[in-house]
Amino acid sequence: MESKRFRVFATCDIGESIGLLRKRGYEIEIYPGPDAPPKSLVIEKVKSGVDGLITTLRDQIDAEIFEAGKGTLKGVAQLAVGFDNINRNDANRYKVPFTNTADVLTDATAEFAFAMMLDVSRKLWPSERQVRDFKWGSWHPFLPFLGDEVTGKTVAVIGTGRIGQAFIRKCVGFDMNILCYDTAFRNQAFIDKIQEFLDYKQRHGVSVERNWIKYASLEECLQQADYVSLHVPLLREGESKATTYHLINETTLAMMKRSAYLVNTARGPVVDERALYKALKEHWIAGAALDVFEKEPLQPESPLRDPAIEDRCRLFHHFASGGTATRLSTDPNVGMAGRCAQGLIDMLEKNYGGDCSKMPYVVNKEAFCEE
Numbered sequence: 554m555e556s557k558r559f560r561v562f563a564t565c566d567i568g569e570s571i572g573l574l575r576k577r578g579y580e581i582e583i584y585p586g587p588d589a590p591p592k593s594l595v596i597e598k599v600k601s602g603v604d605g606l607i608t609t610l611r612d613q614i615d616a617e618i619f620e621a622g623k624g625t626l627k628g629v630a631q632l633a634v635g636f637d638n639i640n641r642n643d644a645n646r647y648k649v650p651f652t653n654t655a656d657v658l659t660d661a662t663a664e665f666a667f668a669m670m671l672d673v674s675r676k677l678w679p680s681e682r683q684v685r686d687f688k689w690g691s692w693h694p695f696l697p698f699l700g701d702e703v704t705g706k707t708v709a710v711i712g713t714g715r716i717g718q719a720f721i722r723k724c725v726g727f728d729m730n731i732l733c734y735d736t737a738f739r740n741q742a743f744i745d746k747i748q749e750f751l752d753y754k755q756r757h758g759v760s761v762e763r764n765w766i767k768y769a770s771l772e773e774c775l776q777q778a779d780y781v782s783l784h785v786p787l788l789r790e791g792e793s794k795a796t797t798y799h800l801i802n803e804t805t806l807a808m809m810k811r812s813a814y815l816v817n818t819a820r821g822p823v824v825d826e827r828a829l830y831k832a833l834k835e836h837w838i839a840g841a842a843l844d845v846f847e848k849e850p851l852q853p854e855s856p857l858r859d860p861a862i863e864d865r866c867r868l869f870h871h872f873a874s875g876g877t878a879t880r881l882s883t884d885p886n887v888g889m890a891g892r893c894a895q896g897l898i899d900m901l902e903k904n905y906g907g908d909c910s911k912m913p914y915v916v917n918k919e920a921f922c923e924e
Contacts, residue, residue: 557578557901557902558578558579558580559578559579559580559604559605559627559901560579560580560582560602560603560604560605561574561579561580561581561582561603561604561605561606561607561897561901562581562582562584562595562598562599562603562605562606562607563581563582563583563584563606563607564584564586564589564590564595564606564607564608564609564611564612565583565584565586565587565589565607565609565611565632566583566586567607567632567881567889567890567893567894568880568881568883568890569881569883569890570881570883570888570890570891570893570894571583571894573883573894574894574897574898577898579901582598582603588611589609589611589612590612592612592613592617592618595612595614595618596617596618596621599618599621599622599625599626600621600622602625603622603625603626604625604626604627604628604901605626605627605628605629605630605897605900605901606618606626606628606629606630607630607632607893607897608629608630608631608632608638608639609631609632609633609638610631610633610635610636610637610638610849611638611849612638613638614629614638614639614640614644614651615639615640615643616640616643616646616647619643619644619646619647619649620647622647622649623647626647626649627649627650627900627901628649628650628651628652628896628897628900628901629644629649629650629651629652630651630652630893630894630896630897630900631651631652631653631654631893631916632654632889632890632893633653633654633889634653634654634655634656634658634874635653635786635787635820636651636653636916637787637820639651639916641916641917644917644920645917645919645920648920648921650900650909650912650915650916650917650920650921651915651916651917652892652893652896652897652899652900652912652914652915652916653896653914653916654889654892654893654896654914655715655914656715656892657879657882657885657886657887657888657889657891657892658873658874658879658889659715659716659719660719660879661873661874661875661876661879662716662719662818662873662874663716663719663720663722663723664719664723665818665844665872665873665874665875666716666720666782666784666816666818666844666873667720667723667724669816669818669842669844669867669869669873670703670708670780670782670814670816670842671703672842672867673814673816673840673841673842673865673866673867674700674701674702674703674780674814674840675700675701675702675703676698676699676700676864677700678864678867679698679864680700683697701779701812701814701839703727703729703780704727704728704729705727705728705729705730705762706729706730706779706780707729707730707731707732707777707778707779707780708724708729708730708731708732708778708779708780708781708782709731709732709733709734709769709774709775709777709778709780709781709782710724710731710732710733710734710782710784711734711735711771711774711781711782711783711784711785711800712734712735712736712783712784712785712786712819713733713734713735713738713739713740713743713744713784714735714784714786716784716818717733717735717784718740718743720782720784721733721747721766722747725747725750725751725754725764728754728760728762728764729764730764730765730766731747731764731765731766731767732766732767732768732769732773732774732777732778733766733767733768733769733774734768734769734770734771734774735768735785736785736788736793736795736797737793737795739768741768744766744767744768747766748765748766748767751763751764751765751766771800771805772808775805775808775809776808776809776810777810778809778810778813779810779812779813779814780813780814780815780816781809781813781814781815781816782816782817782818783800783801783815783816783817783818783819783823783824784818784819785797785800785819785820785823786819786820787819787820787822787823789822797819797820797823798822798823799822799823799824799825799828800823800824801815801817801823801824801825801828801829802825802828803825803828803831803832806828806829806831806832806837806838807832807837809832809837809838810838810839811836811837811838811839812838812839813838813839814838814839814840814841814842815829815838815840815841815842816841816842816843817841817842817843817844817845818844818845818873819845820845821843821845821846821847821848821849822847824843824847826846826847826855826856826857827856829841829857830856830857830859830862833862833865833866834859834861834862839865840865840866840867841865841866841867842866842867842869843857843866843867843868843869844869844870844871844872844873845871846871849871850870851868874889885914892914895914896912896914896915899912899913899914899915900912900915908921909921910922
């Protein structure tokens with residue numbers, strides 16, 4: 554049975570999943586990019602009567618968009634786990650469902666966070682630069698510099714949701730001790746299982762030392778950890794009792810060891826970048842690796858670009874989920890693109906009996922639950 558000819562505007566190309574939508578009879582217009590379209594253009598497209606939008610974190614989706622699509626816009630499919638760019642209250646007020654692509658990017662993001670931690674700690678970039686710039690003369694036991702080993706160290710995992718848990722599982726393989734902190738929920742059952750596994754490893758000689766994992770206060774995590782990895786959502790004042798906006802600031806950075814490293818694959822505004830720059834410039838901490846920033850792309854005037862800190866500040870282009878399968882697979886159980894497309898199909902074709910509260914990828918289910 555051929556699907557209705559829905560009109561969709563995609564603010565970026567999501568690969569082969571676009572072809573799958575077209576095979577279903579969808580009329581798809583893709584903004585050529587790679588930059589985000591201006592909001593005025595998105596409003597124009599929505600006013601023209603499109604049924605659905607495919608969006609990314611770069612697109613501001615709020616009352617202006619929903620008003621422009623009043624009576625015609627049936628859903629917004631976001632190619633991201635985060636949805637800071639979508640005003641949830643506005644979406645609810647206009648009764649427009651929106652989806653995200655949680656779960657499928659969990660391991661890709663966690664492994665990249667771990668790779669970032671290794672990169673900044675073992676000084677991979679400064680080492681490669683020595684070779685490329687013809688500055689590597691001869692082998693020496695400690696010159697021109699040494700990196701810090703990760704194995705056996707203590708890591709603080711700030712946020713123990715899906716990605717935080719996946720990151721913890723990777724830390725287990727490196728015999729790390731793990732401090733955990735979460736602003737919303739303590740998953741003690743998961744922590745207990747990890748401790749059982751750590752005990753098993755030591756008991757059977759897989760690990761020499763007995764490693765441990767436990768929940769602690771934020772202060773304890775920052776004061777005791779050799780590495781601090783951020784996995785919290787961005788929650789601003791008024792959005793939650795436990796806000797995460799600038800969770801890492803001058804006060805919290807000052808709590809960290811001078812030998813500690815910070816890793817952020819969560820959201821840019823979780824870290825006060827000017828405070829981080831000060832901490833790096835004045836050697837409060839040993840280094841930082843960032844995949845997300847307060848304003849993206851990273852601005853030319855950002856102090857994080859200062860050559861004075863480049864040897865201990867790694868900067869990436871919001872790339873943590875950037876694995877081929879994770880980003881582009883058409884399978885909704887594997888790829889963000891596939892899940893984005895399936896979320897759009899569910900909304901437009903009224904799957905699950907047309908009940909948005911039952912659609913697995915719809916975020917704002919509360920707007921469609923019976924009162």
